[in-house]
Amino acid sequence: MKNFRKIYGLVLLLGLFSLSCKQITKSINETFQPNDSLVRYNKENSFKQNGVAKGITKSSSNTSIERQQERITVKNDDTVDISEMELKTKEMFKDIELLKLKQSPATAKEIKRRINRFLKEMKLEEGGLKTIDTEKSTVKTKKGLLSPAELALAQERLKKIPQYRNKEIIVYQSVHFYDNGAINIMLRHPVNLQYADAYEYRDGEWSLPKPVLARDIEGRTFPLSRMHFEDAWKVIKIYNEKAAQIEGAVPTNSVYISIWDNDMRWFPRSINGTRDRFDIQFNDDGTLKSFRQEF
Structure with missing residues (x-):
């Protein structure tokens, strides 16, 4: 939950200040490494197979598994594809830039709806994550x-x-x-x-x-x-x-x-x-x- 709040703040700030997509991708990958479900490499159970080191991973959570090879994160039985997130993040930022050009009183609300739609598509509204309050939005008119x-x-x-x-x-x-x-x-x-x-x-x-x-x-x-x-x-x-x-x-x-x-x-x-x-x-x-x- 703590990390999901971090990515929420990260996505909002990066989107509104128009950082590069390369930085966004890196930040998302770094943020999506849950503290409470970190997959640890167990040296005691590691063994050699065909000359390649293999290991049995253990998680401190019953339902959280991270599979970086497939760029997929499983969080409380919800699967989030990092590649898909990167694509949708880029699309969202483009939409936000277009909205910001309007400079109308309704801009803040439109940006709020666009970001909340992104969070819903990425299944980030659960686990205590709240949608954006217009009055607390960093875009103020x-x-x-x-x-x-x-x-x-x-x-x-x-x-x-x-x-x-x-x-x-x-x-x-x-x-x-x-x-x-x-x-x-x-x-x-x-x-x-x-x-x-x-x-x-x-x-x-x-x-x-x-x-x-x-x-x-x-x-x-x-x-x-x-x-x-x-x-x-x-x-x-x-x-x-x-x-x-x-x-x-x-x-x-x-x-x-x-x-x-x-x-x-x-x-x-x-x-x-x-x-x-x-x-x-x-x-x-x-x-x-x-x-x-x-x-």
Whole structure:
């Protein structure tokens, strides 16, 4: 089982990083030598026949025999032909390369299905071997910041969570918009105004509240009704336009709102280049407020 996990990891990694088929073949042959069923040569029972040394092999497992002469491995009564595995491995890697060229959101799932089909054909799903989980796949597709329409929808859904029905929603401390499509926000508790809860937005849904340790809650609150999530796109657009004009500056793909003295501020608020640093500030609606070089 341990060795089958090794070959599972090996096949996945080699396939995704496009190693040569010669290396794959060598790795497969080396990996398919079970620890718990290694065929040992017994010197005491060896004898000479027609001038050739022969030996009686013994296995520590009742059902596992390795026959390297025929390039066949028998594992728990299942026969795996190494030559066939090499051929199917090459075919799988070719398919994966073609899938990777698509660069679509469905690529990771398609690669998952292709590798799982290979494992099933090679009878490698048994003995504790698990199929690939899309979320744990080494091929990850970034969703990117939600579109303006999706951001607006997220804000509307936030207004409809049961605990704030018919209540004003007050944002506490910050709102973060991430390039994986997630939003993190903290809200003042709807009943106990000295408390605050954190919420996360993923895959079109807001999470249940998670208590946070609130400090200076009176000075770090701002009404949700006075902010618009879709303005995050304005901030990113303006920031990146300015960054493109500065040598060595790196564009951003995520932004956040920070609340101080009951006022909201968009971040980042500075652009660092290799030679210069600039201060950049935005109005509440995401439009440019000021842009100046720092000396």
